[in-house]
Amino acid sequence: MTNQKLVISDAKSDLKMAIAVAMSESNLYSSAMPKPLVATTGYFLIKKMIKFETNGGETRNNAFIDSMRASSPTRRATETEDKNTWIIRHPSALNMFEDIMNASKGKDIVVFLDYDGTLSPIVEDPDRAFMTNEMREAVRDVAKFFPTAIVSGRCRAKVYNFVKLSELYYAGSHGMDILGPTKGHKKQRKGNQSVFCQPAREFLPMIDEVNKILLEKIKFVPGAKVENNKFCLSVHFRCVDEKIWGELAEQVKEVIKDYPKLRLSQGRKVLEIRPAIKWDKGNALEFLLESLGYDKSDNVLPIYIGDDRTDEDAFKVLRKRGQGFGILVSKSPKETNASYSLQEPSEVMYFLKRLAEWKKSSLLGH
Numbered sequence: 001m002t003n004q005k006l007v008i009s010d011a012k013s014d015l016k017m018a019i020a021v022a023m024s025e026s027n028l029y030s031s032a033m034p035k036p037l038v039a040t041t042g043y044f045l046i047k048k049m050i051k052f053e054t055n056g057g058e059t060r061n062n063a064f065i066d067s068m069r070a071s072s073p074t075r076r077a078t079e080t081e082d083k084n085t086w087i088i089r090h091p092s093a094l095n096m097f098e099d100i101m102n103a104s105k106g107k108d109i110v111v112f113l114d115y116d117g118t119l120s121p122i123v124e125d126p127d128r129a130f131m132t133n134e135m136r137e138a139v140r141d142v143a144k145f146f147p148t149a150i151v152s153g154r155c156r157a158k159v160y161n162f163v164k165l166s167e168l169y170y171a172g173s174h175g176m177d178i179l180g181p182t183k184g185h186k187k188q189r190k191g192n193q194s195v196f197c198q199p200a201r202e203f204l205p206m207i208d209e210v211n212k213i214l215l216e217k218i219k220f221v222p223g224a225k226v227e228n229n230k231f232c233l234s235v236h237f238r239c240v241d242e243k244i245w246g247e248l249a250e251q252v253k254e255v256i257k258d259y260p261k262l263r264l265s266q267g268r269k270v271l272e273i274r275p276a277i278k279w280d281k282g283n284a285l286e287f288l289l290e291s292l293g294y295d296k297s298d299n300v301l302p303i304y305i306g307d308d309r310t311d312e313d314a315f316k317v318l319r320k321r322g323q324g325f326g327i328l329v330s331k332s333p334k335e336t337n338a339s340y341s342l343q344e345p346s347e348v349m350y351f352l353k354r355l356a357e358w359k360k361s362s363l364l365g366h
């Protein structure tokens, strides 16, 4: 018992020492080692020390790490449900295109599109998740006929820089930052207010503070990246060695535990930190429908296309309203509230092209 205490207290002071060494090494980087090597050395010194302290925690953390492992592709459907039965329950939106269009008769279609994994392929570097020009054209064509919104976990300005279409509605930060189109058929809210909503404004200073702490804390974790999405933060682990995902998750949780007003969730190889308020992509969808004048209307058919766990909130809202369709982008069976599926962004593009073509020819009376 005495020995154990001694080890732990030694480990704590060693940990402080390791952090100090690692930080000073990192500051000395320009003259000595290449930075990644310095960061790695520092990280592994720290990792060795943390091991002493978190052995019990590691066991508790197992479920969380399993869930991190399963995060791309997310939410595998139960093993008993094979691909064949899953596709019967969530048929391809391309195969069901005619049915979807028939359901829209006498209704106004509104289109909601997630960005990463839906309009752009998933890539290692989040700053390079570009959509193709062909995809941009497809979205532009759809927006000529139907109100169209991008609903993303990214900060609004960043996702706008990827999409670059000013005729769209944008809901960034998982729906916590909504702005209407700056060009094209602008729709004003009741009382002529423009479409704008930021329900988590009071969290901005807190998010900035946590961003700084996390940047400092994970700079020794090779491959980890913190992305500031304005009203929420992403800690990416796609490029982190799987053996140290547990330590990374522990470090993030360690920071968040001092901020009970924030919550931690997971996306595709990413930990998401966001305000613990009841506002998600589902609320953004409802807010936008209301802004467009469809809050109490049966004459609307919302179509929401997304690939991630956070999109499930919007799929659930559509199910609850009994209106429109959720379309999950996934190559493999996953638990979902979506009605239909598409395999990958190229299929999303094809679906959008067909949608615009269908509208064009119905206007021409074909």
Ligand SMILES: O=P(O)(O)OC[C@H]1O[C@H](O[C@H]2O[C@H](CO)[C@@H](O)[C@H](O)[C@H]2O)[C@H](O)[C@@H](O)[C@@H]1O
Residues within 6 Å of the ligand: 114, 115, 116, 117, 121, 122, 123, 124, 125, 126, 127, 129, 151, 152, 153, 154, 227, 229, 234, 236, 238, 267, 268, 269, 270, 272, 308, 310
């Ligand atoms: O709601 P979304 O538009 O789907 O945004 C969710 C997160 O997407 C981005 O991360 C994901 O895509 C990256 C680029 O392909 C990939 O490297 C990462 O592993 C994925 O999780 C974005 O960088 C995050 O900030 C968003 O929260």
